[in-house]
Amino acid sequence: GENVEQHPSTLSVQEGDSAVIKCTYSDSASNYFPWYKQELGKGPQLIIDIRSNVGEKKDQRIAVTLNKTAKHFSLHITETQPEDSAVYFCAAGYGGSQGNLIFGKGTKLSVKP
Amino acid sequence: DAGITQSPRHKVTETGTPVTLRCHQTENHRYMYWYRQDPGHGLRLIHYSYGVKDTDKGEVSDGYSVSRSKTEDFLLTLESATSSQTSVYFCAISGSQGTYGYTFGSGTRLTVV
Numbered sequence: 630g631e632n633v634e635q636h637p638s639t640l641s642v643q644e645g646d647s648a649v650i651k652c653t654y655s656d657s658a659s660n661y662f663p664w665y666k667q668e669l670g671k672g673p674q675l676i677i678d679i680r681s682n683v684g685e686k687k688d689q690r691i692a693v694t695l696n697k698t699a700k701h702f703s704l705h706i707t708e709t710q711p712e713d714s715a716v717y718f719c720a721a722g723y724g725g726s727q728g729n730l731i732f733g734k735g736t737k738l739s740v741k742p
Numbered sequence: 743d744a745g746i747t748q749s750p751r752h753k754v755t756e757t758g759t760p761v762t763l764r765c766h767q768t769e770n771h772r773y774m775y776w777y778r779q780d781p782g783h784g785l786r787l788i789h790y791s792y793g794v795k796d797t798d799k800g801e802v803s804d805g806y807s808v809s810r811s812k813t814e815d816f817l818l819t820l821e822s823a824t825s826s827q828t829s830v831y832f833c834a835i836s837g838s839q840g841t842y843g844y845t846f847g848s849g850t851r852l853t854v855v
């Protein structure tokens with residue numbers, strides 16, 4: 630089955646700096662890669678996603694890149710702000726009876742003012 | 743989160759007692775999921791449903807059962823709660839199994855004493 634590895638587990642940056650979180654997946658059939666942000670005491674919230682027919686996607690200060698050959702994808706946050714502090718999860722999945730999303734173990738991002 | 747509610751939000755129960763957590767959606771989504779979240783383990787799938795009365799096991803299903811008698815409700819039952827089941831439980835819904843993002847509820851914090 631699919632396995633998703635996420636690194637680093639914790640990340641601390643200064644406000645205004647960029648942050649990068651990386652994930653690798655094992656199943657070449659996976660074709661959908663969402664990223665979630667979880668604030669303290671809340672459920673994870675989808676912030677951006679990418680499909681396997683696209684190499685990069687941007688939404689304001691966040692972007693996701695996908696390298697299908699290497700089976701890895703990354704989340705990039707530019708000009709970080711204190712409100713970006715949260716736990717971020719990556720996931721991989723595909724349609725079909727075995728295609729439930731598989732989540733990485735999360736990255737705790739701290740943005741210092 | 744809009745369209746999905748979990749109840750209760752917090753519960754303390756004694757070892758050996760049965761516990762039922764409820765997830766209710768108003769989105770008419772076909773797929774519903776129960777996850778548990780523990781430090782160092784991320785989000786782990788307990789059970790999921792792909793339709794009324796159609797359910798299947800996830801990676802950590804031992805000690806849990808589920809039922810879905812209506813599209814909008816997905817119940818998670820701990821038949822005889824143990825301390826190892828102390829966790830935060832999240833319900834999620836999706837219109838697709840692995841090719842679209844999930845919407846998560848706000849979670850239930852369960853403590854078994």
